[in-house]
Each structure stands twice: as structure tokens, then as C-alpha cells.
Amino acid sequence: MNPPQTDSPTVSSQAQPWHSLPPEAVLEAIQTRPEGLSDAEARTRLERHGPNVLQRVSGESPLTLLWRQVNNPLIWVLLASAGLAIALGKVADGLIVLAVVVLNTLIGFVQEFRAGKAIEALTQMVPENATVLRDGRKVTVPSSELVPGDVVLLASGDKVPADVRLLAGRNLQVEEAALTGESLPTEKRVAPVPASAGVGDRTSMAFGGTHVTYGTGTAVVVATGGATELGRISQLLSEAMDLQTPLTKAIAVIGRYLTIAILVISVVLMGVGLVRGYGIAESLMAALTLAVAAIPEGLPAIVTIALAIGVQYMASRRAIIRKLPAVETLGSTTVICSDKTGTLTRNEMTVQALWTPKGFYTVSGVGYAPQGELRRDEQLLSSLPEDARELLVAGTLCNDASVREKEGASELTGDPTEGALLVAAAKAGLKVEELRACHRRVDAIPFESENQFMATLNEDGRGGRNLLLKGAPEVVLRRCVLNDGVDADKVLGEVERMASRGMRVLAVASKSLPASHDGLRNEDVTGGFRLLGLQGMIDPPRQEAISAVGACHTAGITVKMITGDHAKTAEAIGAQLGILEDGRAVTGAELAELDDTRLREAALSSNVFARVAPEHKLRLVRALQTEGQVVAMTGDGVNDAPALKQANIGVAMGITGTAVSKEAADIILTDDNFASIAAAVEEGRRVYDNLIKSLAFVLPTNLGLALILIVGVAFFPILRVAGEREPLLAMLPTQLLWINLVATVALALPLAFEAREPNVMQRMPRHPDAPVLSGFVVMRTVLVAVLMCAGATGLFLWEYNAEVGRLGHELALREAQTMAVTTVIMFQIFYLLNCRSLRDSFFRIGVFSNPFVYLGIGTLVLLQLGFIYLPFMQAVFNTAPLSLEALGLCALVGAMVLPVISVEKWLRSRRTRDERGAGTRLPLRVPRRATAG
Numbered sequence: 001m002n003p004p005q006t007d008s009p010t011v012s013s014q015a016q017p018w019h020s021l022p023p024e025a026v027l028e029a030i031q032t033r034p035e036g037l038s039d040a041e042a043r044t045r046l047e048r049h050g051p052n053v054l055q056r057v058s059g060e061s062p063l064t065l066l067w068r069q070v071n072n073p074l075i076w077v078l079l080a081s082a083g084l085a086i087a088l089g090k091v092a093d094g095l096i097v098l099a100v101v102v103l104n105t106l107i108g109f110v111q112e113f114r115a116g117k118a119i120e121a122l123t124q125m126v127p128e129n130a131t132v133l134r135d136g137r138k139v140t141v142p143s144s145e146l147v148p149g150d151v152v153l154l155a156s157g158d159k160v161p162a163d164v165r166l167l168a169g170r171n172l173q174v175e176e177a178a179l180t181g182e183s184l185p186t187e188k189r190v191a192p193v194p195a196s197a198g199v200g201d202r203t204s205m206a207f208g209g210t211h212v213t214y215g216t217g218t219a220v221v222v223a224t225g226g227a228t229e230l231g232r233i234s235q236l237l238s239e240a241m242d243l244q245t246p247l248t249k250a251i252a253v254i255g256r257y258l259t260i261a262i263l264v265i266s267v268v269l270m271g272v273g274l275v276r277g278y279g280i281a282e283s284l285m286a287a288l289t290l291a292v293a294a295i296p297e298g299l300p301a302i303v304t305i306a307l308a309i310g311v312q313y314m315a316s317r318r319a320i321i322r323k324l325p326a327v328e329t330l331g332s333t334t335v336i337c338s339d340k341t342g343t344l345t346r347n348e349m350t351v352q353a354l355w356t357p358k359g360f361y362t363v364s365g366v367g368y369a370p371q372g373e374l375r376r377d378e379q380l381l382s383s384l385p386e387d388a389r390e391l392l393v394a395g396t397l398c399n400d401a402s403v404r405e406k407e408g409a410s411e412l413t414g415d416p417t418e419g420a421l422l423v424a425a426a427k428a429g430l431k432v433e434e435l436r437a438c439h440r441r442v443d444a445i446p447f448e449s450e451n452q453f454m455a456t457l458n459e460d461g462r463g464g465r466n467l468l469l470k471g472a473p474e475v476v477l478r479r480c481v482l483n484d485g486v487d488a489d490k491v492l493g494e495v496e497r498m499a500s501r502g503m504r505v506l507a508v509a510s511k512s513l514p515a516s517h518d519g520l521r522n523e524d525v526t527g528g529f530r531l532l533g534l535q536g537m538i539d540p541p542r543q544e545a546i547s548a549v550g551a552c553h554t555a556g557i558t559v560k561m562i563t564g565d566h567a568k569t570a571e572a573i574g575a576q577l578g579i580l581e582d583g584r585a586v587t588g589a590e591l592a593e594l595d596d597t598r599l600r601e602a603a604l605s606s607n608v609f610a611r612v613a614p615e616h617k618l619r620l621v622r623a624l625q626t627e628g629q630v631v632a633m634t635g636d637g638v639n640d641a642p643a644l645k646q647a648n649i650g651v652a653m654g655i656t657g658t659a660v661s662k663e664a665a666d667i668i669l670t671d672d673n674f675a676s677i678a679a680a681v682e683e684g685r686r687v688y689d690n691l692i693k694s695l696a697f698v699l700p701t702n703l704g705l706a707l708i709l710i711v712g713v714a715f716f717p718i719l720r721v722a723g724e725r726e727p728l729l730a731m732l733p734t735q736l737l738w739i740n741l742v743a744t745v746a747l748a749l750p751l752a753f754e755a756r757e758p759n760v761m762q763r764m765p766r767h768p769d770a771p772v773l774s775g776f777v778v779m780r781t782v783l784v785a786v787l788m789c790a791g792a793t794g795l796f797l798w799e800y801n802a803e804v805g806r807l808g809h810e811l812a813l814r815e816a817q818t819m820a821v822t823t824v825i826m827f828q829i830f831y832l833l834n835c836r837s838l839r840d841s842f843f844r845i846g847v848f849s850n851p852f853v854y855l856g857i858g859t860l861v862l863l864q865l866g867f868i869y870l871p872f873m874q875a876v877f878n879t880a881p882l883s884l885e886a887l888g889l890c891a892l893v894g895a896m897v898l899p900v901i902s903v904e905k906w907l908r909s910r911r912t913r914d915e916r917g918a919g920t921r922l923p924l925r926v927p928r929r930a931t932a933g
């Protein structure tokens with residue numbers, strides 16, 4: 001397969017065998033240069049080619065979604081009931097059952113559809129960027145704006161933003177599972193490959209959607225968007241989130257058991273009716289009504305909606321959920337393992353101290369002063385000691401960051417650690433751009449966390465070459481030849497001194513090489529360096545992280561800090577954050593020595609881990625999990641992906657995180673801030689609370705309706721009216737269905753919007769295996785159902801007996817039944833207010849904190865007034881208009897639930913005060929620093 005070439009730069013990688021052409025030919029064919037396009041040219045090409053995005057196929061079509069709503073055993077039972085009722089001549093009843101089904105299905109469908117859309121929209125909240133050369137300048141642009149001809153820079157952890165032809169590379173390895181299914185990384189090289197090579201063998205190309213796992217490279221874009229290899233198979237790219245979670249599954253199971261139980265009870269009820277002398281149609285209708293009234297058909301939709309609302313709230317608090325189960329898991333998190341730099345600290349590095357073998361200098365806002373004294377003296381710039389100058393210059397050359405003046409302010413691109421070195425040099429009056437021009441870079445080994453150093457080969461300005469090395473002091477010192485009366489212990493002592501003041505310390509060294517040396521090999525950086533000195537920079541903790549750590553402790557969550565930094569730096573920052581109180585940091589080297597048992601002990605008992613490599617993170621997560629902890633773990637690098645996947649909640653950084661880490665994560669923080677994890681935990685707990693609230697509302701009201709019917713059929717007398725046998729019932733089947741139709745959805749849904757309870761972060765984490773149908777929910781269901789049944793049937797009997805003499809059977813029955821229905825509605829309204837908080841009175845959580853509740857109540861009241869007073873409704877439902885007094889009585893009986901549940905809450909709060917788990921027992925080993933709150 002060797003398709004003909006065309007002149008147009010618009011062709012896709014399909015039309016041109018880019019992989020078989022040498023780089024220069026590719027650049028020429030695509031009309032671009034090694035230093036990239038100009039901004040103007042990029043804009044024109046963008047218009048021509050369109051944005052570099054793939055058409056996403058949504059996971060579920062609306063039809064599938066609708067079918068999923070209908071294809072549910074509950075719904076089938078209801079539909080069969082409707083058919084049977086109509087066949088038996090009970091057309092009105094049958095139609096109302098149908099209305100219940102249609103309404104529930106529609107509401108479920110619309111809400112789930114919207115929830116799905118909202119969740120899909122989340123993916124766009126985490127921008128994908130690419131680093132490109134435009135006119136030789138390195139800039140970051142949204143990946144969607146890439147065009148053929150753009151020259152992109154690739155580094156480990158990046159997602160390849162489009163199909164690209166490699167122009168240069170250093171140890172570049174790309175994992176192409178998204179395209180070829182092969183999960184082992186492929187090495188990429190510049191050399192052309194035969195035109196006939198298959199996608200997996202085109203080693204001179206990297207394809208959009210694959211991931212760089214190692215090394216760096218420069219490449220030219222040859223195809224974007226739908227023209228890429230991945231674009232051609234994009235139907236595989238379903239971005240939709242799976243809406244199933246452990247909770248929705250648990251509720252589906254509960255729903256199935258409930259349905260079976262209710263069907264059995266319905267059959268029994270039919271038998272009871274027949275034995276007591278009901279006609280066949282009446283008995284059947286009673287059984288059907290029971291089924292419809294008792295089956296919580298709206299529940300699955302409510303759960304999904306509550307989860308989706310949680311996802312949206314979390315997004316507004318800067319935590320983007322990538323996997324829906326995380327919403328639930330967050331609520332039971334017991335340990336958060338967090339990176340330090342940028343997450344717990346501000347990632348605003350400022351060099352504060354320099355050390356060279358000749359002296360110690362403190363960096364002020366103005367200049368440098370020997371031995372710690374600050375000199376605000378402009379003269380200082382000219383008298384900058386040679387040793388300090390050499391250290392600062394090396395720091396700017398062995399450095400990939402750049403500072404650009406933009407609208408009067410300086411803007412830093414690149415790693416803040418390196419930015420700090422530039423700023424320090426600039427403060428000393430050094431001109432970074434000029435230095436970089438005189439000491440042109442010949443080659444570089446980029447910084448990788450596991451190496452802890454970076455090296456560059458620069459022209460030394462005197463015709464030779466200078467190899468510069470900067471990195472963690474232990475790593476650099478090992479490669480240095482020390483003299484001048486300086487030994488390694490002295491330097492390391494200096495490092496400790498700086499680090500114990502919370503500074504991140506970098507050592508810088510250099511070595512001269514002949515001009516003939518024009519490429520870096522790994523053996524060049526193994527030794528023979530001269531130590532230039534140390535630069536110590538501070539990165540203060542985020543204020544909000546300090547409070548968030550405190551909040552986590554109160555919530556029974558242990559916070560552990562895992563950092564690549566020096567142990568002393570970690571201890572100092574850990575102490576400032578309130579994570580490390582008296583202990584000390586455990587280092588990665590120490591972890592490596594421990595067997596699994598001792599590792600588990602260390603993982604539990606220590607809160608600060610320093611000089612940790614990604615593989616240690618994985619072991620730590622596993623160790624904590626073995627101890628029964630539910631672990632949230634942050635990570636940003638490409639090698640953090642396994643630990644993120646292993647953690648119960650993998651948390652990636654939206655700003656500084658690599659694409660690989662984001663894809664492995666369950667949550668992405670859009671502000672990289674630890675406080676957002678704490679916020680997400682808080683939201684997770686709220687969502688779970690609200691689900692339990694919905695359950696605690698729906699189950700009792702359904703059971704209550706069923707009880708009213710059961711009590712009526714089993715125990716109420718059968719009257720003889722005008723020679724006919726007529727069973728006395730507190731409610732007609734149609735009336736019961738009316739309640740089911742209007743109340744459940746109007747009232748239960750608003751609970752999903754309920755605000756956080758004031759004490760959500762003062763409880764212990766929920767046990768992940770705690771059953772949804774907890775003792776509390778079951779007890780509440782029975783209590784409320786019995787109360788509701790007693791209130792409604794009691795009032796019915798009282799009213800009927802009081803009025804039957806005056807109004808006659810027919811009218812008295814209508815009035816008493818209308819009152820029974822109204823009582824149930826009132827009861828539900830009052831009970832709803834009660835359910836707004838599971839533990840507190842709703843006055844404490846704010847009477848108006850959830851307007852949706854009042855919207856639901858208002859709607860319901862209007863509908864019920866129609867039910868009572870509209871002639872048309874009176875005809876369909878056999879109702880009678882009620883006097884104001886009768887209405888008041890219904891409200892009064894309905895309000896009975898308020899004092900009863902208040903007493904129940906009070907009793908429960910007394911009982912659970914010591915447990916602090918409210919409905920769940922203390923789950924796990926109490927995290928070390930959890931304070932009683």
C-alpha cells in the first residue's frame with residue numbers, strides 16, 4: 001500500500017507514507033520549518049483544517065437510555081397490572097397505573113439523560129494542552145488548535161496530541177495501547193521505516209491519543225482530528241461514563257427483592273380478599289394496587305440523579321469526577337496520601353539562600369549579601385562574588401523554564417523550581433536571555449523524577465564545552481570530585497541546615513569537555529564534576545491546605561504527605577501543615593528495606609514520606625489497603641499511574657499533571673489544590689447522606705400506602721349497601737395510585753439537592769461495606785409506615801362513623817376517603833421536612849437552604865387542591881370537597897409525624913454520640929491523629 005503523494009499539506013497520514021520519508025522531506029511536503037509555523041500561518045491552517053478534535057460517540061443513545069428505564073422488572077409488573085385492570089373493566093384504574101408508569105419513566109429518562117450530558121460535559125473541563133514551537137518560541141496551546149505543520153515538543157507523560165512525524169528524539173518511548181492494543185511501550189526513532197510498515201511498526205511516527213512514557217522528542221504534526229489514525233477508528237472512543245456504581249447496583253438488588261416480596265404479599269392479599277368475600281375483580285384490583293403502591297419504582301432514577309448532582313457540585317468545587325463510583329467512595333475515604341509540591345504547598349518557589357564552597361549568601365528582594373546579612377545596595381550587583389555568579393549562571397543554563405514579559409508582568413513557563421533559579425539570577429542583575437545566547441545549549445538530559453537530576457551541555461564561551469548538572473544534592477554530590485577543604489559531610493550538613501528550614505535544595509555542578517563533544521551520553525554524567533554550590537528555595541504551604549488538613553483530621557481522615565523532596569524539607573513542611581507532630585519522615589530508601597509486614601506498620605504509623613519514588617507509592621497504597629484503609633492518592637507523573645489505579649480514589653492534577661496520570665485517575669483537581677480533595681470528600685459524604693434521605697423517605701411512604709390497603713382488605717367490615725356487598729376501604733385503589741403518582745416523585749427528588757449537614761465533617765468515615773438498608777433505614781421505614789397507616793385509617797374511621805348518620809353511606813364514604821388521602825399527603829409533606837436531615841432538626845440545617853423542597857411541596861399542594869375541589873377530578877377519583885375544618889384536621893393528623901420523628905432523632909443521637917458513626921459503626925482502625933469532634 002503506497003498511495004500517491006499530493007502537494008497539499010492537508011493530507012492525512014493515510015494519504016502520505018510520512019513514516020517512510022526523511023524528516024526534511026516531511027517538512028517540505030507539509031510546508032513548515034523546524035522552528036514551527038508563525039501564529040498567523042497556524043491561524044489560517046486552523047480555518048482550513050478545522051479544530052484538532054475527535055468526534056466523540058456518546059455512550060448511550062437516548063433510545064437505549066429510554067429502554068433501560070422501561071426494561072426493569074418493576075415496570076413490567078406495573079404494565080402487566082395496568083393491562084389486567086383494563087381487561088377487568090377497571091379502565092380508570094388501569095389508566096392511572098399507566099400514568100404512573102409513563103410519568104416515572106419520563107422523569108427518570110429526562111433526568112438521567114441530563115445527568116449523562118452534565119457528566120459528559122465534565123471531560124471538557126480539564127483542558128488538553130500541547131507544547132509547540134511557533135516562530136521558534138515554545139508556547140503552550142490547547143491541543144484542539146494544533147494544525148498540520150506545527151512542530152510539537154513531546155515529553156514523558158504527555159498524550160501525543162495528533163499524528164506526528166518525529167524530527168528528533170532522546171530515548172523516546174510511546175505506549176500505543178489506544179491504537180494497537182499493545183500495552184508495552186514502543187521505542188521511537190527518527191529513521192524512516194519502509195512504506196509498507198503497519199501502524200504498530202511505524203517507529204518514526206507517534207499517533208494522536210497514544211502516550212509518551214519516557215524520553216523527549218520533537219515532531220511535526222502531519223494529521224489532526226478526524227484525519228488521524230485514531231480519528232478513523234473513533235467509534236471505539238466512547239467517552240461516556242458508566243452510570244453504574246456499587247450503590248446503584250445495591251439498590252437494584254434491593255429493588256428486585258422488594259418486587260418479589262411485594263408480589264408474594266399481593267397474591268396473599270388477593271387470597272385474603274377472596275376468602276373474606278370480595279369479588280374476583282375487587283381482589284385482583286386490591287392486589288394490583290398494592291403492587292403499584294409499594295414498589296419504589298422511582299428509586300433507581302433518584303439514585304442516579306443524586307450521584308449526578310454530586311458530580312456537578314464537586315466540579316464547582318474543582319474536583320472533576322472521571323469515574324462515578326468515586327463519588328461514593330469519597331465518602332468512606334480514611335486516608336489521603338498527597339504529594340507535597342503544588343498540592344499542599346503553593347508551588348511558588350523562591351530562592352532564599354545560596355551556598356558555595358566559599359560562602360553563604362542570603363537572597364533578598366534586592367541582591368546578595370555574604371553570610372546572611374541583607375544588603376539593599378545597588379552596588380552589590382557589580383560586586384557579586386564570582387563563586388555566587390558562577391552558581392547562578394549555571395542555574396539559568398541548566399534550565400528549561402523561561403520568563404516572558406507579558407502585559408507588564410513577567411510570566412513563567414515551565415517548572416517553578418527552575419523558574420525560581422531564573423528569578424534569583426535576574427535579581428542579581430544577570431541577563432538570562434543574553435547568557436543563554438552566549439552559552440548555546442548543545443544537548444540536554446531532561447529532569448525525570450526517578451533520576452532527580454538534569455544535565456545540559458553548553459558552549460563555554462571560550463571554544464570549549466561545559467557540562468552542567470543540577471539536581472538533588474545527594475545525587476549531584478555522588479558525581480563530584482570535592483577539594484578546597486570541602487568534604488561531602490560538610491556539604492550534606494549544609495543541605496540539612498537549609499532543608500530543616502523547609503527549603504528545597506538543589507546542587508549545581510559543572511565539568512569541562514572539549515569542543516568535539518557534541519552529544520550527551522549517559523556515561524558523561526556519571527562523575528568528575530566540580531561542585532559549584534547549593535541553591536535553597538522555599539515553597540510555603542497553602543493556607544487553605546492547612547485548614548483542609550485540620551478538617552480532614554476532624555473528619556477521622558489521616559493525611560499523609562508523600563514527596564520526592566529531602567527528608568528534612570518534608571519534615572519542616574509537614575510540621576507547618578500539622579501533619580507531622582513529633583515523628584520524623586520515613587525515606588524511600590528506608591521503605592525499600594522493609595518487608596511487607598513492617599511496611600504496613602510504617603505506612604500506618606508515619607505520616608511523612610520523603611525521597612519517595614513512584615514504586616514506593618504503589619507499595620504504600622497496597623499496604624494501607626491491606627490494613628483495611630480506603631485510600632485516596634494523588635499523583636502527577638507518568639510513573640504514578642499504577643499507584644493512582646491501585647488507590648481507591650486516584651487523584652490527578654489538572655494543571656501540572658501529565659496526561660497519563662489524568663487518564664489513570666478517578667478524580668482530577670482543576671486547581672491542583674489539596675483543599676479540593678477535602679471538599680470532594682465533604683461532597684461525597686453529602687451525596688451519600690442525600691441518598692439515604694431519599695431512601696428513608698421513599699420506603700416508608702410506600703410501605704405506609706401498602707399497609708393502609710392491607711389493613712383495609714384484611715380487617716375492615718364488608719358492608720351491605722342496597723343489597724350489594726361493598727367492602728369498606730380507607731382509600732380506593734385509584735386514590736392510592738393518585739398519591740403514588742403525584743407524591744413520590746414531587747417529594748423524593750428534591751432531597752437529592754439537599755445541602756450539606758453541618759456536621760458532615762465531624763463524623764467518622766462511613767464503612768465501605770455498610771449496607772444501604774441499614775438498621776436505621778429499616779427501623780425508620782416500619783415506624784413511619786405504621787404511623788402513617790394509623791393516622792390515615794384512624795381519621796377515616798372516625799370521620800365515616802361521625803358522618804354516616806347525617807350524610808348517608810355514599811357521601812360519608814367519599815368525604816372520609818378524601819380526608820384519608822389528604823392526610824397521607826400532609827403526612828408525606830411533614831415527613832419530607834423531617835427527612836431533610838437524618839440527625840438534626842431541619843431548623844438547624846436551614847429552613848430555606850433547599851428551595852426545591854418547597855417547589856415540590858407547592859406543586860403537590862396545588863395538585864391535591866385540584867384533587868379535592870375540581871369537579872372533573874371528583875368524578876374520576878370519587879372525591880368530595882372538604883371544609884376548612886376538615887382540611888385542618890388532615891394537616892393536624894399529618895403533622896403527628898413531626899414530634900414522633902423528633903423524639904426518634906433525639907434518642908438516636910444520644911445512642912450514637914459515642915459511636916460518632918450515626919448509622920454506621922466505627923469502621924476501621926482509628927486514624928492516628930483523628931481528634932474527637
Ligand code: ATP
Binds near residue numbers: 448471504
Ligand atoms: P512532590 O512529591 O512533593 O510533589 P516532587 O515529586 O515534585 O515533589 P520531584 O520533582 O521528584 O519532587 O523532585 C525531587 C528532587 O529532585 C527535588 O528535591 C530536587 O532536589 C530535585 N529536582 C526537582 N526539580 C528539579 C529540576 N527541575 N532539575 C533538577 N533537579 C530537580
